Amino acid sequence: MxxxxxxxxxxxxxxxxxxxxxxxxxxxxxxxxxxxxxxxxxxxxxxxxxxxxxxxxxxxxxxxxxxxxxxxxxxxxxxxxxxxxxxxxxxxxxxxxxxxxxxxxxxxAEATIALFGAGHVGQALIPALAPLPWRILWLDSRPDAFPAKAANQPRLECRGIDDPTDSSVATSVVGSLPSGIHALVMTHDHGQDRALIDALLRHGDCASIGLIGSDSKWASFKRRLRDGGHSEEALERVRCPIGIAGAKGKRPYEIALAVAAELLTLTSEATGxxxxxxxxxxxxxxxxxxxxxxxxx
Structure with missing residues (x-):
């Protein structure tokens, strides 16, 4: 040695x-x-x-x-x-x-979170997760989306990516992630969201997959994903809407708190x-x- x-x-x-x-x-x-x-x-x-x-x-x-x-x-x-x-x-x-x-x-890190999207909810979620012993990979296709202060946060890595509506890009991005991640998809574009969910399901190595949005958004996505070859069993792995049950707030910080609380329940189940x-x-x-x-x- x-x-x-x-x-x-x-x-x-x-x-x-x-x-x-x-x-x-x-x-x-x-x-x-x-x-x-x-x-x-x-x-x-x-x-x-x-x-x-x-x-x-x-x-x-x-x-x-x-x-x-x-x-x-x-x-x-x-x-x-x-x-x-x-x-x-x-x-x-x-x-x-x-x-x-x-x-x-x-x-x-007790868990790794892959957060797709640096919009209002994403920017509210990052500081809510900061005190927790988790590694966070924050990804967005807009190079100027990340706030400057994010560079100083421990266990946070900001990654600029190409537009994931190209399926080959989405597959490459998802394939570069560590195994066993908790993925959260909340980009600024529904096309990107759908392409990332498709890639995450095909990757098949996520601890959990969450998608921001309403029941109607998920119903529309499910039809497209089902037509793309995903089984009902696979589609059941996606949580949409995200956040703990009963949390109905629409403000970014309210959504962020609900999502953080839900992640706590998911990560605690996996500690073993x-x-x-x-x-x-x-x-x-x-x-x-x-x-x-x-x-x-």
């Missing part, structure tokens, strides 16, 4: 940058030591799939920490992991001390985490930090 230049960014600078970008990463912290060790408790290192920032002291021990963190990142095994490293045994280092390392894995999972198991902590285990070290 080639170790990248650890001087490029300190661990706290890297942690802030990765959190803002919504990129998966891990924070490894030395939380306890015994005997001779390369670094002291409190030393930290940030690890991504292809980079590291700062150091826990180098050597085989550090490579083992990096490998374990990357394995957890790759398997999306988020949360804290407490690992014990006897440097003379597990790590084969001559200093022979003992190190406990807390590895905290962050998925970067047991409701009683709260980090490291108490038995593990008790075994590691009990006086008897300390005496045996």
């Amino acid at each position: 080639n170790r990248p230049d650890v001087e490029s960014m300190s661990w706290h600078e890297a942690l802030h940058a990765l959190q803002c970008r919504g990129q998966p990463h891990a924070l490894a912290s030395i939380v306890g030591t015994a005997g001779s060790t390369p670094r002291e408790p409190g030393a930290k290192m940030v690890i991504t799939a292809d980079d590291v920032h700062d150091t826990l002291g180098g050597g085989t021990f550090e490579y083992q920490v990096i490998a374990q963190a990357r394995e957890a990142i790759a398997s999306d095994d988020t949360g804290p992991h407490l690992e014990a490293f006897p440097l003379g045994g597990r790590s084969g280092q001559c200093c022979g001390g003992y190190v406990h390392v807390l590895i905290e894995v962050f998925s970067g 985490q047991p409701p009683d999972r709260r980090g490291i198991a108490p038995d593990t902590l008790r075994d590691i930090f009990s006086p008897s285990s300390t005496d045996n070290q």
